[in-house]
Amino acid sequence: MLYYGFILVCMALIALFNYLFAAPVFGFDFGFIALAVVISTVGVVVIDLILAGIVRWILPGAWFSPDKKGFAAGKRERRFYERLGIKKWKDKVPEWGKLTGFSKSRIAEPSNNLFIARYIQEANYGIGVHIACIIGGFAVIFIYMRYWLCFGLWIGLINAAYNAISLFILRYNLPKLHTLYAINERREKKRQAAAAEKPVPAETAAGREIPPENTPADPVKETAAATVSEGGTGTGSGR
Numbered sequence: 001m002l003y004y005g006f007i008l009v010c011m012a013l014i015a016l017f018n019y020l021f022a023a024p025v026f027g028f029d030f031g032f033i034a035l036a037v038v039i040s041t042v043g044v045v046v047i048d049l050i051l052a053g054i055v056r057w058i059l060p061g062a063w064f065s066p067d068k069k070g071f072a073a074g075k076r077e078r079r080f081y082e083r084l085g086i087k088k089w090k091d092k093v094p095e096w097g098k099l100t101g102f103s104k105s106r107i108a109e110p111s112n113n114l115f116i117a118r119y120i121q122e123a124n125y126g127i128g129v130h131i132a133c134i135i136g137g138f139a140v141i142f143i144y145m146r147y148w149l150c151f152g153l154w155i156g157l158i159n160a161a162y163n164a165i166s167l168f169i170l171r172y173n174l175p176k177l178h179t180l181y182a183i184n185e186r187r188e189k190k191r192q193a194a195a196a197e198k199p200v201p202a203e204t205a206a207g208r209e210i211p212p213e214n215t216p217a218d219p220v221k222e223t224a225a226a227t228v229s230e231g232g233t234g235t236g237s238g239r
Contacts, residue, residue, distance in 0.1 A: 081172045
């Protein structure tokens with residue numbers, strides 16, 4: 001609630017600023033100021049939605065695949081976010097993933113790498129969306145081009161700040177997701193290695209040859225049988 005309330009406070013401050021300083025210069029009344037602020041705010045929201053749609057549904061998905069570098073924050077960047085107190089406020093910011101059918105509010109399946117890979121990809125998309133909105137949101141100045149310094153510039157700056165907050169959170173969380181993915185992958189490889197080492201019991205089903213008691217079984221066949229019995233050699237990474 002505080003998140004949305006602050007938007008209303010910013011709108012009121014912009015209107016007040018223009019009433020005190022811009023109105024005497026340009027000669028417009030408070031009604032025009034209020035309408036311009038509301039229209040500019042709605043306009044920047046529409047711009048953000050259009051940009052989000054372009055990034056999410058038009059740009060190549062390969063650009064945002066889970067193994068792409070550059071989306072996750074480095075150690076220095078994460079320390080910078082921690083100095084900003086990100087741990088205290090990151091859970092209070094609304095999560096917009098529900099608009100695409102994939103909520104990133106929590107990791108629902110932490111041991112499932114298919115889920116983790118999808119989570120990373122959606123986070124990459126989110127980062128791309130917020131960067132596009134930070135830059136493209138300033139197109140709002142064209143709504144009232146003559147008065148861009150009065151309305152569009154300030155609305156664009158506030159929009160950039162709000163998108164930057166979500167961008168920081170996504171970049172801060174991504175390294176943890178990559179670490180979790182790697183841990184799951186190592187566990188799966190260990191599990192498969194342990195399964196491959198288990199001896200295969202003698203089978204008595206019709207049509208299967210039973211080796212003599214003193215004849216060693218073929219280790220290649222044992223390994224293959226054990227692997228098949230464990231569902232193949234895939235790691236379930238989803239990449």
